[in-house]
Each structure stands twice: as structure tokens, then as C-alpha cells.
Amino acid sequence: MKRRRFPPILPILTLLAMLGPVAAGLWGTVMPAFGHLPAAGITGPSLDPFRDLFDWAGLPRAMFLSISTGLLATGISLAIVMLVTAGWSGTKPFRALERLLSPLLSVPHAAAAFGLAFLIAPSGWVSRLLSPAFTGWDRPPDLLIVQDTWGLTMTAGLIVKEVPFLLLITLAALGQADAQRSVAISQALGYGRVTGWLKTVFPRVYAQIRPPIYVVLAYSMSVVDVAVILGPNTPPPLSVQIVKWMSDPDLAMRLEAAAGALLQLGLVIGALAFWRFGEYVVGRLGARWIASGARGKFDGVAAVGALTAGAICALSVLFGLVVLAIWSFAGFWGFPDALPDAFTWRNWLRFGPGTLDALGETALIAITVALVALILTIGCLEAEYRFGLSFSQRAVWLLYLPLLIPQTAFLPGLQTLMLSLGADVGRLPVMLAHLVFVLPYVFLSLADPFRAWDTRMGTIATALRASPDGVLWRVRLPMLLRPILTALAVGLAVSVGQYLATLLIGGGRVATLTTEAVALASGGDRRAIGVYGLMQSGAALVPFALALLIPAVVWRNRKGLRHG
Amino acid sequence: MDKGLALRNVTISKGGVPLLSVNHEIAPGEVLTVMGPSGVGKSTLLAFITGTLAPEFAASGEVWLDGHNITHAAPHQRRVGILFQDDLLFPHLSVGANLAFGLQPGGNAAARTTKIEKALDEVGLNGFSDRDPATLSGGQKARVALMRMLLSEPCGLLLDEPFSRLDAALRAQVREMVFDRAKARQLPVLMVTHDADDAQAAGGEIITLGD
Numbered sequence: 001m002k003r004r005r006f007p008p009i010l011p012i013l014t015l016l017a018m019l020g021p022v023a024a025g026l027w028g029t030v031m032p033a034f035g036h037l038p039a040a041g042i043t044g045p046s047l048d049p050f051r052d053l054f055d056w057a058g059l060p061r062a063m064f065l066s067i068s069t070g071l072l073a074t075g076i077s078l079a080i081v082m083l084v085t086a087g088w089s090g091t092k093p094f095r096a097l098e099r100l101l102s103p104l105l106s107v108p109h110a111a112a113a114f115g116l117a118f119l120i121a122p123s124g125w126v127s128r129l130l131s132p133a134f135t136g137w138d139r140p141p142d143l144l145i146v147q148d149t150w151g152l153t154m155t156a157g158l159i160v161k162e163v164p165f166l167l168l169i170t171l172a173a174l175g176q177a178d179a180q181r182s183v184a185i186s187q188a189l190g191y192g193r194v195t196g197w198l199k200t201v202f203p204r205v206y207a208q209i210r211p212p213i214y215v216v217l218a219y220s221m222s223v224v225d226v227a228v229i230l231g232p233n234t235p236p237p238l239s240v241q242i243v244k245w246m247s248d249p250d251l252a253m254r255l256e257a258a259a260g261a262l263l264q265l266g267l268v269i270g271a272l273a274f275w276r277f278g279e280y281v282v283g284r285l286g287a288r289w290i291a292s293g294a295r296g297k298f299d300g301v302a303a304v305g306a307l308t309a310g311a312i313c314a315l316s317v318l319f320g321l322v323v324l325a326i327w328s329f330a331g332f333w334g335f336p337d338a339l340p341d342a343f344t345w346r347n348w349l350r351f352g353p354g355t356l357d358a359l360g361e362t363a364l365i366a367i368t369v370a371l372v373a374l375i376l377t378i379g380c381l382e383a384e385y386r387f388g389l390s391f392s393q394r395a396v397w398l399l400y401l402p403l404l405i406p407q408t409a410f411l412p413g414l415q416t417l418m419l420s421l422g423a424d425v426g427r428l429p430v431m432l433a434h435l436v437f438v439l440p441y442v443f444l445s446l447a448d449p450f451r452a453w454d455t456r457m458g459t460i461a462t463a464l465r466a467s468p469d470g471v472l473w474r475v476r477l478p479m480l481l482r483p484i485l486t487a488l489a490v491g492l493a494v495s496v497g498q499y500l501a502t503l504l505i506g507g508g509r510v511a512t513l514t515t516e517a518v519a520l521a522s523g524g525d526r527r528a529i530g531v532y533g534l535m536q537s538g539a540a541l542v543p544f545a546l547a548l549l550i551p552a553v554v555w556r557n558r559k560g561l562r563h564g
Numbered sequence: 565m566d567k568g569l570a571l572r573n574v575t576i577s578k579g580g581v582p583l584l585s586v587n588h589e590i591a592p593g594e595v596l597t598v599m600g601p602s603g604v605g606k607s608t609l610l611a612f613i614t615g616t617l618a619p620e621f622a623a624s625g626e627v628w629l630d631g632h633n634i635t636h637a638a639p640h641q642r643r644v645g646i647l648f649q650d651d652l653l654f655p656h657l658s659v660g661a662n663l664a665f666g667l668q669p670g671g672n673a674a675a676r677t678t679k680i681e682k683a684l685d686e687v688g689l690n691g692f693s694d695r696d697p698a699t700l701s702g703g704q705k706a707r708v709a710l711m712r713m714l715l716s717e718p719c720g721l722l723l724d725e726p727f728s729r730l731d732a733a734l735r736a737q738v739r740e741m742v743f744d745r746a747k748a749r750q751l752p753v754l755m756v757t758h759d760a761d762d763a764q765a766a767g768g769e770i771i772t773l774g775d
Contacts (some may be wrong), residue, residue: 388619456648462639463646464666464716470640478656507768531678559698560655 010379010535014439015398015440017376021436022402025410026265028417032258037418040251041088049259056256059234063267065151066235070221070271073158078213080159081127081166084310085205086197087303090180091270097307098171099364100314106489106540107317108497110518111533113157114228117146118327118526121397122154124336126321131336140335154231156316158220163313166216172448173208177201188460194303195296199289206279210288212394215310216404217275222406225398225499229521232331238264246412248502257412265409269518272404317382328530347527355513355535362496362512362539365427369434371489372441378488381441381450384474385458407437425507433501434494442491449483479561482551489543566631567592569613569720569752574625575618576608583621584609584773590720590752595768598756604774606756613754614646615639621696629752630719645718645751647742649725651705653697657709659684666712679768683711685742698728703734710742714749719747723755727762739765 031037035044053059088094119125123140131137146153161258179201186196206213222239231237236244238260245257327333331342383389414433418425453476461471477484500513506515517532555561570589577583590596598606613627616639626635626696634642641769649651653662664681671679687707697705706726726742726757727735743766746753755766763765 078762185645445648453654456650456652459611459614459639459646459656460648460652460713461654461665462616463642463644463718464612464712465640465643465668466665467638467640475654475656478653481656555656557658558656559696 008383008389010376011389014376014380015445017372017432017435018397018439019077020442021414021433022410024417025412025414028415028420029258029261029265029413032255033262033485034414035255037251037255037416037420040254042252042255042424044096045161049255052256053259053263053337056241057362058241059238062235062238062241063263065232065235066221066239066267067271068149069158069223069227069231069237070217070268071275071379072155073162073220074213074217074275075366077159077162077166077181077216080163080306080313081170081310082202083194083306084196085170085174086202086306087299088192089197090308090472091160093307097310097314100318101167102308103505103544104314104317105164105168106159106493106544107321107537108514108540109157109161109223110225110497110499110536111324111540112161112317112320112516112527113226113457114521114533115324116153116157116160116316117230118529119145119316119320124327125319128336136306136337140346146230149232151227151231151237154227154237155220157226157230158223160313160316161226162216162220163310164317166212169212169308170205173205174201176208177204190295192296192299194299194533195294199286199361203283203286210279212270213399213401214275218273218404218406221268222264222408223272224408228518238267239406242408242412243368243500243503246415247508254416255410258416261409261412264406268384268404268409271445287493289316321534324530324537326530327526328534330527330530351528351531352367354516355532356413357534358511358513358516359535359539361427361510362514362536365431365434365502365512366492366512366539367496368408369431369438369495370442370488373435373438373491374446374484374488376439377446378450378477378484381447382476386468399443400478402436402518403440408501409559411500411504415507418505425505425509427506430506430510431503433505434498437492437498437501438494441494442487445490446480446483447488450481453480481554481559482547483511485547485550486544489547492543493540496536567750567752568594568630569629569754571613572626572628573610573699574623575614575630576612576621576623576667578605578621578762585638586771587625588771590754592750593747595766597766597768597770598754598773599758599760599763599770600756600773601758606758606773607724607769610724610754610756613642613722614644620722627686627745640691643719644716644722645708645716645720646711646722646724646733647709647726649715651697651702652711653700653708653712655698655699658693659689659697659700662697662708663712665694665713666715668715668717679715682706683715684766685709701731703738706730706734707741709747709755710738710745714745716749721753723750723757725757725759726755727758728759735761743767744768 033049035042035046035048068317084097122143122145127137127140182200183193183196186200191199224239224243227237227240231240235241242257242260242264245253245260326340327342328347330340331344333340411433418429457475458471461475466474497514499518501510502510502515513532513536517529517536520529520532568589570587573587575582575585586609588596598609600606600653608617608621612623614755615637616752617623629642629644654665656667659682663683664676667679680693681690684692689704689707698710700708727739730738739762755762757763
């Protein structure tokens, strides 16, 4: 029999690492939600936490914000990405947009949100550039743009980050959808480019990108860091309020937080069900649209509109980073000057040492977590190859499960549970919590290239008497250096961007660049935010640059690996 | 017969449907050619012999090589060499390192380098040791792949449509080289192909599957 030197225990460990904390966290939420928290001297069961929750005057608004943000952000980003792909895939503008968006994907949500705020706030860069020549403003106008009551800016902040994500996911799915020939055929039958794509390619692509779309929906409904920076305050979205209750010194408030967390979970499940129903309706309407034979009248408008929207997303993130950089070096910068009076190192000298401490903590956590995730992922994929296991479509949903359960539903419970068990909060639990979110992304990033490797290379190496481990270490992993480093960079970026997991599971004692940056949101010190936001983006972006650079250097004399 | 490759009542099926049955012995230095249209399971037979049969197939029967029953041996301990239609040189290794991968362990570094140089010499590629395999021509790659396989000192040789990617002029040349080397080392050879010329050139027995 085959020797099992490579233990198939790794797939089981992986599942445990991904789903264990989620299950434990949900358990830790349910108990206090029904009034049982012995650590605070409260024993249940009772419905008091829910009664308190429903007595909170801000609840309807908070629920509404969660739902509207989620559905709008998901719907609008999906529409932009689908129409851009339909109208432009394979063209020069599309490649330009794609190249612009790919690096932006790794910019942490918090940094992108700060950047957007610095652009569109009444005293933001856009207003400064237009004033006073076009607007006549010599003082920032009294408009509530950032943190507006309807959460529209928060929704916009999510859209600019979700568009790059969905676009890259869509690009990966396009390869298997035979898109080019389908569009060519439809065009030969007289269909416009967009209409032809929507009628022939969209159904196939959508079926493939459905799990990540659900992830975007669940995430947008329960996001905390973007909501703290761009969302309304009175009342805030439900997820932010849950975190506020959690950080209340009165332990009893955790019961209300737990009840809110369960409500949040219910909202997300409800929204997913609603979305699923929407898919059905769109499917029926689409079938009728196809049967009607309409060739498409508004293709040109739709394509141009979507490309403009996509470009605005890309430019918002890009110029957001630019304005963060300017603020980090800004001396006095009065309104409505387009640029500061002077550039100075003073801000960096002042906040630099603090960011370095946070960078060290961030790097330690991110590198550990990403490496563990990478090892588990390679272990799973290699076990799949050696033992002929295969993931069914249903098992793929397991990967998405930790991303579909809202963070605010299980992280508070996990913290409460650790508290009840007397477990210490701190760095190690934070790492385990990060792993829940990092693992799926690392796995999804590496799985396709790993499986696409020509297994005849393995047969040849085996015939040359290399053992299974020899084939893995000497042939497969070196050949896959680039996708492996990319997956590692994805893992690092995901860990760097984690806010809620670090805040709650770290008990406020683990200070990463992200928690420090978000903590600055209420203070409004733009120079400090500029420094922290830039450092945070750098921590996420540099690994991607290295993932491109290292293979190019290591394999500079190996033409066969240049595009592999 | 002790030496050689023997397929004893080998039957391969997929989902209960039998694909092929072979009962044959190949003497050292002899070539057995298996022909048949694509999809008949020719490559599956080779996968069974190398121990890399995909799990959806079921196989019965035994494979004996030089007097050893290797049916259940670990794939990397079977000492069966194989060449595919693609050269499958490892793209991350230089030509010399590819050969070193094949060369059996043992001997000091200098002795190993000498062996590799000699192998390159044998196929007219001296001085190619440091080259990137991706910069070689098709015929050069085929020669490196052959020598890499021979350096691993296999006891039998499998050829999976090995010449179908080469153009006509090169094809005859590479084919002759492979069969010459195999004969010189007294290796039993099992070749699957759908090309009648290859079968003719092999000069051995021909069996046709799928009739």
C-alpha cells in the first residue's frame, strides 16, 4: 500500500481551523443571547436580552442600514462588473482597468475608506480642487457627505473595494465559460455586444461566481471598519452597535450584544434568501428577454456607463492613496488650497515610531497566519492529488462558510466564550481568528494553479524514482513558486486588513496597523490617518510586489516558467 | 522467462465496463507496439504499469518486471521508465540538473558531473549542461528527456505516443535513437501509438486494441 508520509490529517485540521472558531463563536453567542452568562453572574435562560435589544430606539434604523448597505453595495458592484465585462472584455480599456484594479484589490478596506473620505468630504481633495473657481466656496460647505444618515458614502466605500474583487473573480470564471465564441456567435446573429454577452455568457459566469457574490453580500451587511469610518453615527449600522455593546465595561451589555449578533445573523440569512429569490426572478425575466429576441438598444450607453463607473472606482482608491500620502507629508494645508503650503517629514517623525510598533505586531501575526494557511492548503491539495480525493461542489461551499457567516455574529461570541473559559485574549487567539478568514482566500487562490499542474510531470519524476515527497518538494512546489507566493501575499493582505477579529479577540491589547488606523477615525487627525493608512496599505501591497519580483529573479533564466 | 516485462492477464475496466485485456511478455531488447484509436485506453494501460492509474479505473492481473511482481509496488520503486509525447523536462531545472534528477544517487559530485557530461555527449549535446530547457529545439529536448530517463537505470521502458509531436524529419531520427539505446541496454519496450510508421519502425510485435 502507499505509505502515508504526508498525513491526510491536514484536510481535517484545515476544516477544524476554519469552522471550529465559527461554530464555537456561534455557540458563545447563543448562550448569552438567551440570558446565560455565568461569568457576569447572570444565568438564564431568558428573553431579556432580546427585549432590551428591541427596546433600543435605534434598532429599526440600524437594521435598515445593514440591509440597504448590503443589497446596494452588492447589486451595484455586480452590475458594474458584469456590464464592464460584457462591453469591454478583450479590449484595451478593459486590460487597462484590469491592470489598475488588480493591485488595488489588496488595499485594506480601512485605508480605501479613509482615502475616499479624504477625497469626497466637504473639505476633501475634490472640493479643494474645484474651489473656489467652480464652486465659489472659500470655506468647506456644511454638507454631511461622510457618515451621512443614509449610509450612502459607506455603500460607496464598499463598492469601490468590491468591484476589483468581483472583477478578478469574474475573469477567472470567464475562461471556463467559452465567452469569446459565444459573443462572436451572438454578434453574428445581430446582437449587440452587451446584450449578446448578457444572454449567452452571463448565466454561466453567474453560476460560477455565485459563492463570492454571497460573500460580498454577507460582508457588506456586517462590515465594521468601513462603517466606523464612513457610516452614520446616530444610530450606527447594527454591526457597529454590536461592537459598541461588546466594548462596554458593563459585562451585562454583552447579553444585548449577543442578541444583536443573532439578529445580524438572521438578517444576513434573510438577505441571502431574498437575493436567491431575486436570482429566480431575474432568471425568469431573463428567459423571457432571451425568448423575445431583442437585439439590444442601449448597449453603447450601458457599456460606456459601466466603464466610467469602473474607472471611478479604480481612481477613487488610487487617488485615495495619493491623498493619504499627501496628508502624511502635509504641513499647513488650508482650504481651499489644492496642495499643502509645505511638505514635511514631521508627521512621519511624530507617528512613525508608533506605526513601527504596530507594523511589527501586524507582520508577526500576518506572516505566521499566512504561512500556516499556506501549509494547510498545500497539505489539502496534495492529499487530494495523492489519495485521489476530490472536492465536490458542495464541499466548496464549506470554504465559503466562514466568509458567509457575518463576523459580528460569531466573533463577539468567541470572545465571550474565551472569557467564560478563562482563556486569555491576546496574540495567539488573534492568530487563530485570522486563520478563519485567511485560509479560504489562500485556498481559493492556490487551488486552481495547483490542480492545473501537469500531473505527467509527477509521473515522469516518479518514473525517475523520486518519492511522492520528492516529487512535491523538488518538482511541484518549485514549479508553482509564483502562484504559491501570490497565495501567500493574498493571505498576508487578508490578515493585515482584519479589524474586528483583532479588536475583539485581542481584547484591545493587540494593536495592529488596522486597529490603530480605525481607532483614529473618530479623532479626525488627518496627518496621523495619512501615516497609518499608508503604512497599512504598504503592508498589504509590498508582499504582492515581492510575489511578482521573487519568481522573476529566481527563474530569470527559465523561460518555461515565465508565464506559468 | 526471468528478464523482461510481462503483463499477465491484465484487464482494465471503468465503471464495470471492460476497456482492454492484455496478456503478453516482452523480452529484453524487444518492442511490443500497442495500437488503437484514441480513447481506447492505451495510455491507461501504461498508467497501470507505472502505478498511476486514476481512481475511476479498476484493474486486475499482474505486472512482472525482471522476475519481480511490481503490480502493487510503490510507483517510484518500480524501475519503469516512461517517455511521453511532450518532453516534460522540468522547466525550473537546467538541462544538467534535469539529468541529475534522473541519475541514480551515489558517487561524488565530480563523478556525477562526468556521467552527465557523458550522457550529453552520447546524444551530441555537449556543453548544454547549463542551458535552460525552454531554449532547446524540439529534437534536443527529446534527446535530453531520453537520456534523463536512461540515467535512472530503468529495467523497462514505456513509450506513450513519444514521437507524435516531432516533425517528419526529426521523427525518424529520434525514433531510431530511442530504439537503439533501448536495444543497447537490453530493455523491454512497450510503445503505444496510433501511427503506423512508428509501429513499423519498432520492428516488434504489434497488437491492436479496440477491434
